[in-house]
Every structure is written in structure tokens, then in C-alpha cells.
Amino acid sequence: MAAPFDPPSTEGKPPVPTWIPPEPTKENLDWADLRTIDLSLLDSADSKVVDDLVALTKTAIKEDGFLYLINYGVSLEQLQRQFSLAQYLHRNISADDKERLQWDPGTGLFAGFKRRLGWRREAGEFDGIEQFNFYRGEFADMENKCPKCILPFMDEITAFCNYLSYSVNRRLLRLLSKVLELPDDYLWDRIQSKDGPVGDGYFRHALFYPLADEDRERRKGVRMYGHTDYGTTTLLFSVPITALHIFCSDNVWRPVKYNPGAVVVNIGESLEIVSGGHFKATRHKVADTPWDQEHEERLSLVHFNASAGHLRLAPATDSPLLQREGCVINQGVFQGYKRLLDAGLPVPTNKEWREIQVSTRSQVSPEKRSGGIVEVGGVKYGSDQFLGVKVLLPV
Numbered sequence: 001m002a003a004p005f006d007p008p009s010t011e012g013k014p015p016v017p018t019w020i021p022p023e024p025t026k027e028n029l030d031w032a033d034l035r036t037i038d039l040s041l042l043d044s045a046d047s048k049v050v051d052d053l054v055a056l057t058k059t060a061i062k063e064d065g066f067l068y069l070i071n072y073g074v075s076l077e078q079l080q081r082q083f084s085l086a087q088y089l090h091r092n093i094s095a096d097d098k099e100r101l102q103w104d105p106g107t108g109l110f111a112g113f114k115r116r117l118g119w120r121r122e123a124g125e126f127d128g129i130e131q132f133n134f135y136r137g138e139f140a141d142m143e144n145k146c147p148k149c150i151l152p153f154m155d156e157i158t159a160f161c162n163y164l165s166y167s168v169n170r171r172l173l174r175l176l177s178k179v180l181e182l183p184d185d186y187l188w189d190r191i192q193s194k195d196g197p198v199g200d201g202y203f204r205h206a207l208f209y210p211l212a213d214e215d216r217e218r219r220k221g222v223r224m225y226g227h228t229d230y231g232t233t234t235l236l237f238s239v240p241i242t243a244l245h246i247f248c249s250d251n252v253w254r255p256v257k258y259n260p261g262a263v264v265v266n267i268g269e270s271l272e273i274v275s276g277g278h279f280k281a282t283r284h285k286v287a288d289t290p291w292d293q294e295h296e297e298r299l300s301l302v303h304f305n306a307s308a309g310h311l312r313l314a315p316a317t318d319s320p321l322l323q324r325e326g327c328v329i330n331q332g333v334f335q336g337y338k339r340l341l342d343a344g345l346p347v348p349t350n351k352e353w354r355e356i357q358v359s360t361r362s363q364v365s366p367e368k369r370s371g372g373i374v375e376v377g378g379v380k381y382g383s384d385q386f387l388g389v390k391v392l393l394p395v
């Protein structure tokens, strides 16, 4: 049995108001129908139970690229404490710290504080989203790189990220290695970056402020444009404010329903490439909330797991699944990689790939992408090219 999360004590620390989850929407929406994976079953002594879990996971990541993860070792109360800390950071970060710690995506990292003014260091259009992003550097030099108000709690945030990286994501990658019929630690040993609490990835405290009517109209219902995440897995903690939508295989955007305590897991581009397209890095976006949540703040905690920076990824041809079935070239960034690989051209390293996206592509509207809008199979996409890899994102 995997050990459950055992966080440091809260004794002797400043009081932190408990985050009260807002009311879920009462709207009956056309929800994305995601599968639920019980991670504790991976430890079962009954091989039939494990086989069934692997089969269900396979269907989920082939068809949806998203799933709900439950029984992963963090209790509802422990999770609520992490949301309370994120709320505390956003309520108490000083104006000085916002200035001193302001991010610079031009560096290829989202590290530090994001203002409500777009996705660059320079002020852009108002988007009402604030974030604090903890990378390796923030954990290594907290005194200088983290907001003063959060310093007394960094032991808890560090422990949480360590647990997510070294227990939850490691077990998840074991399950995904099994889907590829590879040795259990294949993806963990060969693909995942791992040093410190987040490796080459990062942990995000995001706060989406409610929009005024004119801002909502200007943004045409989108808070974060459709995109795929570039890493291995993304762990999104399910939140009551409905806003995350995924682009389903029938080309329809559907919202993800609140599932208290669950992690909404999303497959990143690195695993799409390594799996030869069998795993789907599904496009997703953050859209306006239903009308009954319009005036609520949306707090969102995200743990982005990254692949090792020096690797140039290709399909894992030692996977019996790939040997039997070949690659699946339906969608996504894998198509672009495959074109380069087939032509004998070098693909980018993971570090190059994520840095070019963070520094140039992040949250550019589909209309403003370099290749403009193209239509494929009746669906409109914003088209772009980075380091020789073509990228299509649905409008």
C-alpha cells in the first residue's frame, strides 16, 4: 500500500482562514463523461483487479485524454488546507512582492507572480487571472523568490508537491507504463524529470476573478484559450466553479463536472509522443462560468509534471502495444513530431519545446496565430508552427 500524505504540522503558524468551496452550479449541463480511476486499486494483490484498472485507464486516455483520479492518498481536509493556503497567498501578497516577484514568460518559464494583464511581463489586455507559480527556483530560494506572506507555510506546500511528484505521479506513470505493456517504471525512469518538489515542472496557485460584463463580452466567453499541456501529466484539483472545458472526440467542447476531492488528470504532449499517439493530449480551455457562478472567484490548484529537458522524444518502439498496433496519428502535436521523425529531421528537446511555447505561444488568440485559421474536417483551428512542428488548436 502506498503511504498516504502526511503533511507537516500547522502548529505555531499564523492563522489561515479556511477556504469555503463555493456552491456548485445548479445548471444541468452537457458534461464531459470522464472515467474515474481509483489509484489505490493499483496496489491490489488480485491481478484481475489491476488488469481491469489498466483496461479502464487505457480507454480513458485513448478516448478522453482526461480522467478523474480518486483514492490517491490526500484527504479532503488536507486538500482543503492547500486551497486555504492558495487563497491566503492571493489575499495577502503585498504590492511590493507583486512587483518584485513578477514573472517573465520571455525566459521560457512562468515562474513567479502573474498580474491580471495577460501572459507576458509587459502589461497586456486585462484577463482577470492572477497566479503564483512555484518552479524549482522558488523552492530552492524561498526567501528571495516567494511572497513573504507564504513563507511560514512553505513546508506544507513543499511536502504537498513532493507527495504529488513522488507518490501520485509516480504511481500514475506506473499505471500508464502498464497500458503501454512496458516495465512498471519505464515512464518514471526514462521520461519524467525528477529533482526537488517539481522537477522541471511547476505548481500553480491560480485565482480567476469574476469579470465585469464588458470584459466578459470582449473575451467572447473564453478565460484561457484552448491548448494542450506540454508535460507528462497535469494534476488539476477538481473545483466547484465550472469553467474547465475539454474538446471531446466528437469535436464538441464539454464542461468538466465538480467531483469533490478528485484530481482531474490530463495527459500532456510528452506522453502523447512517447505513446505514439495512443495517449491523447486533449485540448482544453477555461471558459465563462454558468450564470449562477458569475460573481464567484475561482481558485485553481495545478501541478504540472514535466518530461526531462534534455530528451528528444519519439514513440517508445519497445512497447508491445506499439509493435502490434503501430502509431495512432489522429490529432495533436504528435502528428507534427511524426512528420519530422519520418523525414529524419531532429525534433526539439523537451526544454526547447516548452520554452518556445511559454515565451511565444502562451494564450495568443487563435485568430492571431502565425498560420491563421484553417478548417479541417469541418472544425476551425488556429494554426501555428514552432521549431518545425506544426500545431493546430481548435477555435
Ligand SMILES: O=C(O)CCC(=O)C(=O)O
Pocket (backbone or CB within 6 Å): 206, 224, 229, 236, 244, 284, 285, 286, 300, 302
Ligand atoms: O484552471 C484550470 O482548470 C485549467 C488551467 C489550465 O488548463 C492550465 O493552466 O494549463
Ligand SMILES: [Fe+2]
Pocket (backbone or CB within 6 Å): 227, 228, 229, 284
Ligand atoms: Fe492546461
